[in-house]
Amino acid sequence: MQLARVIGTVVSTVKNDLLRGRKLLVIQPLDRFLKDAGKTLVALDSVGAGEGEIVIWCRGKESSFPFTPDEVPTDCTITGIVDRVNTI
Numbered sequence: 001m002q003l004a005r006v007i008g009t010v011v012s013t014v015k016n017d018l019l020r021g022r023k024l025l026v027i028q029p030l031d032r033f034l035k036d037a038g039k040t041l042v043a044l045d046s047v048g049a050g051e052g053e054i055v056i057w058c059r060g061k062e063s064s065f066p067f068t069p070d071e072v073p074t075d076c077t078i079t080g081i082v083d084r085v086n087t088i
Contacts, residue, residue: 001056001057001079001080002030002056002058003029003032003034003055003056004027004043005034006025006027006051006052007026007027007028007040007052008025008026009023009026010025016073018070018071018073019044019074023048024042024043024044025042025049026040026042026043027040027041027076027078029057030054033087042076043055043057043078044072044078046067047078047080047081049081056079057079058077059075060075063076063077063079066079
């Protein structure tokens with residue numbers, strides 16, 4: 001799992017049927033100090049995140065697990081909304 005900030009939304013009128021009704025968000029990956037780290041990504045939202053929020057996200061096969069039993073075609077999913085980050 002990694003941290004990111006939601007920086008926008010994606011609107012797509014033509015997409016796979018299993019993506020209908022699901023929210024696509026643009027995320028900016030962050031390092032442990034909440035500084036930008038890497039290129040922006042489009043992630044499927046599984047938790048109701050909104051613009052400006054810090055979120056937890058994952059990639060790969062595991063990114064489809066929150067939508068089980070549906071086999072949603074995603075390789076990047078937001079899996080949590082962060083309340084607070086404590087760094088040492």
